[in-house]
Amino acid sequence: MDGTVLIADDDRSIRTVLTQALTRAGCRVHATGSLSQLQRWVEEGRGDLVVTDVMMPDGNGLDVVPSIARARPTLPVIVISAQNTIVTAIRATEAEVFDYLPKPFDLPDLMARIRAGLSRRPVRGGADGGETRAAQPAADPAMPLVGHAPAMQALFRTVARVVNADLSVMVSGEPGSGRTTVARALHDHSDRRDGPLVVISPADAADALPAAFARAAGGTLLVEGPAGFEPGAQARLIGLIEAAEAGHDPSRMPRLVATGGPDAMADVSSGQLRQDLHYRLAGVVLPVPPLRARVDDIAPLARHLLARAAALGLPRRDLSDEGATVLRAWPFPGNVRELDNTMRRVALIAAGPEATADDIRAALTSASAAGMPDHAPAPSPAYASPTHASPAHASPPAHAPRTGPTTAAPERLGQSIETHLQRYFDLHGEDLPPPGLYDRILREVERPLIEIALDATGGNQLRCAELLGINRNTLRKKVNDLNIEVTRRRRLM
Numbered sequence: 001m002d003g004t005v006l007i008a009d010d011d012r013s014i015r016t017v018l019t020q021a022l023t024r025a026g027c028r029v030h031a032t033g034s035l036s037q038l039q040r041w042v043e044e045g046r047g048d049l050v051v052t053d054v055m056m057p058d059g060n061g062l063d064v065v066p067s068i069a070r071a072r073p074t075l076p077v078i079v080i081s082a083q084n085t086i087v088t089a090i091r092a093t094e095a096e097v098f099d100y101l102p103k104p105f106d107l108p109d110l111m112a113r114i115r116a117g118l119s120r121r122p123v124r125g126g127a128d129g130g131e132t133r134a135a136q137p138a139a140d141p142a143m144p145l146v147g148h149a150p151a152m153q154a155l156f157r158t159v160a161r162v163v164n165a166d167l168s169v170m171v172s173g174e175p176g177s178g179r180t181t182v183a184r185a186l187h188d189h190s191d192r193r194d195g196p197l198v199v200i201s202p203a204d205a206a207d208a209l210p211a212a213f214a215r216a217a218g219g220t221l222l223v224e225g226p227a228g229f230e231p232g233a234q235a236r237l238i239g240l241i242e243a244a245e246a247g248h249d250p251s252r253m254p255r256l257v258a259t260g261g262p263d264a265m266a267d268v269s270s271g272q273l274r275q276d277l278h279y280r281l282a283g284v285v286l287p288v289p290p291l292r293a294r295v296d297d298i299a300p301l302a303r304h305l306l307a308r309a310a311a312l313g314l315p316r317r318d319l320s321d322e323g324a325t326v327l328r329a330w331p332f333p334g335n336v337r338e339l340d341n342t343m344r345r346v347a348l349i350a351a352g353p354e355a356t357a358d359d360i361r362a363a364l365t366s367a368s369a370a371g372m373p374d375h376a377p378a379p380s381p382a383y384a385s386p387t388h389a390s391p392a393h394a395s396p397p398a399h400a401p402r403t404g405p406t407t408a409a410p411e412r413l414g415q416s417i418e419t420h421l422q423r424y425f426d427l428h429g430e431d432l433p434p435p436g437l438y439d440r441i442l443r444e445v446e447r448p449l450i451e452i453a454l455d456a457t458g459g460n461q462l463r464c465a466e467l468l469g470i471n472r473n474t475l476r477k478k479v480n481d482l483n484i485e486v487t488r489r490r491r492l493m
Contacts, residue, residue: 001022001025001026001027001114001115001118002026002027002118003027003028003048003049003118004027004028004029004030004046004047004048004049005018005022005027005028005029005030005047005048005049005050005051005114005118006030006031006032006038006041006042006046006047006049006050006051007019007029007030007031007032007050007051007052008031008032008033008034008035008037008038008050008051008052008053008056008061009031009033009051009052009053009056009080010033010053010055010056010057011053012033014053015031015032015033017107018031018051018110019031021107021111022111022114025111025115027114027118030046030047033056033057034056034057034058035052035056035058035059035061035064036058036059038050038052038064039064039067039068042068042071042072042075043071045072047075048075048076048118049075049076049077049078049098049114049117049118050068050075050076050077050078051078051080051110051114052064052077052078052079052080053079053080053081053082054079054080054081054082054083055081055082055083061079061081062079062091062092065077065079065096065097069096076098076099076117076118077097077098078097078098078099078100078101078110078113078114078117079092079097079099079100079101080100080101080102080103080105080110081100081101081102081103082102082103082104087189089153089156089157089159089160090156090159090160090163090185090189092160093157093160093161093163098113098117099113099116099117100157101113102148102153103148104148146297146300146301146304147294147297147301148296148297148300149289149293149294149295149296149297151289151293151294152289152294152297155182155286155287155288155289158284158286159182159185159186159286162186162284162286163185163186163189163190164190164191165284166255167283167284168255168256168257168258168280168281168282168283168284169183169186169256169257169258169282169283169284169285169286170257170258170259170260170264170278170281170282170283170284170285170286171183171186171257171258171259171260171286171288172259172260172261172262172263172264172285172286172287172288173259173261173262173287173288173289173290174261174262174288174290174335175334175335175337175483175485176334176335176336176337176338176483177288177289177290177291177335177336178288178335178336179259179260179288180222180224180259182286182288183222183257183258183259184197184222186220186255186257187219187220187222187255187257190220190255192218192219192220192255195216195217195218195219195220196215196216196217196218196219196220197216197219197220197222198212198213198215198216198219198220198221198222198254199222199224200212200221200222200223200224201224201225201228202224202225202228202229202230202233202486203476204233205233206230206232206233206236209233209236209237209240210236210240213240213244213254216254217252217253217254218252218254219254219255220254220255220256220257221254221255221256221257222257222258222259223237223256223257223258223259223281224258224259225259225260225485225487226258226260226273226277226278226281227260227261227264227267227272227273227487228272228459228486228487231274234273234274234277235274237277238274238276238277238280241256241280256280256281256283258281258282260273261485262287264278264282264285265278272487290332290335291332291335291336291338291339292331292332295328298324298327298328298332298339299319299324299327299328301336301339302319302324302327302339302342302343303318303319305339305340305343305344306318306319306343306346306347306355309343309344309347310347314344314347314348315347315348315350316347316353317346317347317350317353317354317355318353318354318355319354319355320354320355320356320357322356322357323346323354323355323356323357323359323360325357326357326360326361326364327339327342327360330364334483337483342360342363342364343363345363345366346359346360346363349362349363365433366436366440417445421441443482446478446482447482447484449468450464450468450475450478450479450482450484451484453467453468454479454484454486459486459487461475461476461479461486
């Protein structure tokens, strides 16, 4: 490898490691902890490639990229950053850097990228390339998109590439994984961000869709759970898309972004989602990984959520290393939403400024008692609770097929609840469970009852409310509070 590499990083150990590795590879290296020094080297004509950190003592590394491009249009820039967020990835892409790599990075990977940069040295679009559009301040999202895991970084890079494309996007994933946050980021960081963001869901009637489509003109139309729309609403939506595409003013066509389950084609195969609508909405598919698939992100994400909880008025807490270990062992079937709720509970119940392992266990135990999705992977035995009873004593999953009448005695439900509760009390040893047990147990029974009733009525909330003997608005509130995903389907008789 031949060439001169300019390194700007405020971490001396990183400068030392990179200098040694690049020198051994045959490169000449100039390293500094200052952006101003880096800019002087660039203006003097030094260097064949730049490696810069983002957060530096005298500024933001991404802010100097436009000036580097103006001074040296052919100089490749590689950005490395510990700010592993979707905003950083988008800003790096907008600045047209040669490459972007999150910290902590794999040294051989970075060396390969440096080698590619030195060999290709791509030319930028003109010496007077102009200042890159400043990134807008990021709003506090419902589910923060923070992640170093390869799957999340791949997602961030894809989002950055398609953010200003006119292609429709389908964001797929499990409930609570951050699908809506990704969808909103596609609007908030795009050229359409000054236009409207209009959200439609299966709760909207087919007759309301034309007005929503019209309001989204020049902005973004977010279609949440298209598989849950009635067949008539799906047909209406296709007609609106076709009419807009055939219109005389393409700029008034809203950008289409949809959210769906982990496998949208499964909805097509089952007949819940029209195939032609799927292909209209899924120009690009962005899969959001579940939290259990990115365990290394759990601790930094938890600290981020604790800081956000403090900004919302809850007590300020930090996360101990032992507490982080407990979090990493939990399967988080509710994904980031579950972690967010857990950290808010931790902020409230922790006795000191740092959340201990016991604080985390108490918060997780409280959450599991309040109800956990039946399809979730089983947690480790150390965290077993009544919700995670062994198979011999557990109730069948809410979505399990019911193949025939049960032969169990009528009192089996009561016996199961008694066993369930005794196990829960035993879990706490000589201590009592956290206060609020009555409401938590009611919620635990309420969730599978509503899920099974919705399954039996094909996802029709009106029929489900009638079956349960409650008001439809009450049912809708309980569905939202319990994070139950509703999917409309045709009942096969």
